[in-house]
Amino acid sequence: MRLFECGSLVPGCDWHTRANDDAEVVRRAVEHMRTAHGETMIRESMVEHIKERIVNEKAADAA
């Protein structure tokens, strides 16, 4: 699973999301930026910042 913690981008925010692929994580993170942080203009640089902060999350059942 891929994990994005908003606190790595917006200090103090404890929202996070996880998904099987980066595209889905980015999609959810952008939606969160819009609704929670009032970012109506999602810039390319913000998408890059989100991608840079997506990490692998070790799953107990990982092969």
Ligand SMILES: [Zn+2]
């Ligand atoms: Zn947030």
